[in-house]
Structures are given as structure tokens and as C-alpha cells.
Amino acid sequence: DTGVSQDPRHKITKRGQNVTFRCDPISEHNRLYWYRQTLGQGPEFLTYFQNEAQLEKSRLLSDRFSAERPKGSFSTLEIQRTEQGDSAMYLCASSRTGHRFAGELFFGEGSRLTVL
Amino acid sequence: DQQVKQNSPSLSVQEGRISILNCDYTNSMFDYFLWYKKYPAEGPTFLISISSIKDKNEDGRFTVFLNKSAKHLSLHIVPSQPGDSAVYFCAAWDPSGNTPLVFGKGTRLSVIA
Numbered sequence: 001d002t003g004v005s006q007d008p009r010h011k012i013t014k015r016g017q018n019v020t021f022r023c024d025p026i027s028e029h030n031r032l033y034w035y036r037q038t039l040g041q042g043p044e045f046l047t048y049f050q051n052e053a054q055l056e057k058s059r060l061l062s063d064r065f066s067a068e069r070p071k072g073s074f075s076t077l078e079i080q081r082t083e084q085g086d087s088a089m090y091l092c093a094s095s096r097t098g099h100r101f102a103g104e105l106f107f108g109e110g111s112r113l114t115v116l
Numbered sequence: 117d118q119q120v121k122q123n124s125p126s127l128s129v130q131e132g133r134i135s136i137l138n139c140d141y142t143n144s145m146f147d148y149f150l151w152y153k154k155y156p157a158e159g160p161t162f163l164i165s166i167s168s169i170k171d172k173n174e175d176g177r178f179t180v181f182l183n184k185s186a187k188h189l190s191l192h193i194v195p196s197q198p199g200d201s202a203v204y205f206c207a208a209w210d211p212s213g214n215t216p217l218v219f220g221k222g223t224r225l226s227v228i229a
Contacts, residue, residue, distance in 0.1 A: 004159070033216055040125075042205050042219030043160065056216070091159055104150065105217055107159030 002026060004108035006092050012114045013082055020078045021111040025094030032075050033105060034067055035091040036060065043091055049075060050097065082115045089113075119143045120208050122220035131229045135193040139206030139220055142187065146208035150217065151180060151191050154203045163204070164191070196227045 005024045013019050025032045030051050035043035046065070047057045051072035061067075064082075069075040079086055089112050093105035121140045129135045139149075147168035152160035166173040166180045166189065173180050179192045193200055206220040 035219075040221065042120075042122075042207075042221045043217075045216045045218070048216055093159075104162050104165065107152075107161070109157070109159045 004092055004094055004106055006090075006108040006111045008111060009109065010112045010114070012116065014116050015084060016081055018078065018080045019082055019113060020076055021090050021092075021113075022074060022076050023092030023108060024074045025092070026106055027073075029094035029096055029106070030072065031095045031097055032069055033093040033095070034075070034077050035093065035107075037089045037091055037110070038087075046077075046090075079113070082113075084115045087113055087115045117142070118220070119146075120206055120218050120220040122206055122223050124223050125221070126224040126226070128226045128228060129196045131198055131227055132195045135191075135196045135200065135225055135227065137191040137193075137204050137206075137223050137225065139189045139191075140187055141189075141208050143208070143210070143218075144187070145210040145212070146218075148209045148211055149180070149182060149189050150207045150209070151178075152205040152207060152219075154205065154222070160205055193225075196225075198227050198229050201225055201227045 007022045033048040034046040037043045045058050046061050047067050049069040064080045067077045089110040091110045093107040095105050150165040151163040153163045154160040164175050164178050166182050182189045203222040203224045205222045207217040
């Protein structure tokens with residue numbers, strides 16, 4: 001399978017716990033994105049990497065959120081001290097750089113977080 | 117404020133008829149637009165795109181029209197099929213910067229057999 005893969009697909013946690021999601025992008029893609037989607041909304045941008053460099057972070061990404069892509073391959077998104085408002089689908093996507101390809105993001109199936 | 121707006125949360129169409137999904141945008145720096153399709157429990161998948169230098173792009177049953185002066189684009193599906201039932205997201209991108217894709221809230225299309 002050469003698509004974007006995310007793990008776990010579903011995580012249920014209690015408020016205050018920490019959670020970590022992993023994303024493995026398409027191997028030849030050097031850009032990796034994290035988006036969040038809540039019910040009735042479109043995907044909302046959180047952050048993105050080009051290789052291992054984190055190039056942009058949204059205001060949505062509070063101090064409790066941290067993302068890494070240490071070797072420019074897979075990425076992790078950690079949420080500390082989870083709150084009920086963090087319940088959402090966390091989507092990872094990847095793309096190539098360059099005018100033609102940078103806009104076409106390839107998404108994984110998402111990691112659904114439920115905070116009780 | 118929403119830069120990409122899909123004002124119809126849902127749309128029902130009979131099988132074989134045309135489905136028209138609309139999208140408006142406010143940021144004049146956007147000049148590349150994409151449509152994504154999303155089934156339940158799956159991530160969005162790319163459907164079709166259009167650059168601002170064009171006013172129409174066609175791919176099989178799917179055609180996207182862009183009216184840059186009106187800051188409006190639409191996705192036409194002809195003929196609609198039950199398998200087209202999904203949520204469709206309009207997205208926009210400014211290639212001159214590092215900004216990521218900005219998505220609308222989506223329109224849920226139901227194609228009734």
C-alpha cells in the first residue's frame with residue numbers, strides 16, 4: 001500500500017490524558033500536513049512540514065499540541081492534557097513540492113479522537 | 117472569517133440527473149482550486165482541480181467551472197450515480213506563498229436511485 005497511513009484509526013481517552021498520532025506519508029512526498037475536522041466543518045489546517053522543517057503552524061495549534069517529523073519521513077502529532085474540545089478527526093496529508101503538485105494533497109483515512 | 121464558502125450543506129439529486137455543487141471564495145490571491153470527495157470513515161480524496169487561467173476543466177462525468185470575476189466555482193456531475201453520494205469539499209490554494217489548502221465546510225450530496 002503506497003498511500004498515506006495513520007495510526008491509530010480511533011482513540012478514546014479521558015480528559016487530561018496525553019495522546020499521540022502517527023502519520024506515514026507517501027514515500028516520495030516531502031511535504032506533510034496535519035488538518036483537523038470536526039462535525040459539519042471542512043478540514044482545518046494545523047501545521048505542515050517540508051522534509052523535517054516545520055514551516056507553518058495555525059493559531060488552532062495551542063501549546064498543548066506538538067508535531068514532529070524528525071527524519072523527514074513519518075510524523076507524530078501529540079496532544080497533551082486533552083480536553084473535550086479536542087475531539088475531532090485528525091487528518092494527515094502529503095504532497096510533493098512544486099507548482100503542479102503542491103496543491104494536490106493526498107489524505108490518509110484519519111485518526112478519530114474522542115475525549116470523554 | 118471563512119475564505120471558502122459552500123453555502124449548501126446538502127443536496128439531493130435523482131440518479132441520472134445533473135448535480136451542481138457551488139463554492140464561493142473571498143481571497144483574490146487564490147488562483148488554484150480543487151474539489152475533494154469524502155466518504156464516511158475515509159479521508160478526503162482529490163477529485164478535480166482548476167487553475168485561474170482556465171474557466172473550465174473536464175474529467176469524465178465531472179466538470180469544474182470557474183468564474184474569477186464573481187469569485188465563484190461550481191462542480192457539475194453528469195450523470196449522477198448513487199456511488200457519487202458523499203461530502204464534497206471545495207478547496208483553494210495560493211501557489212505564490214506557503215499557505216496550505218483552505219477548505220469549505222462541504223456539501224453532502226445524496227444521489228437517489
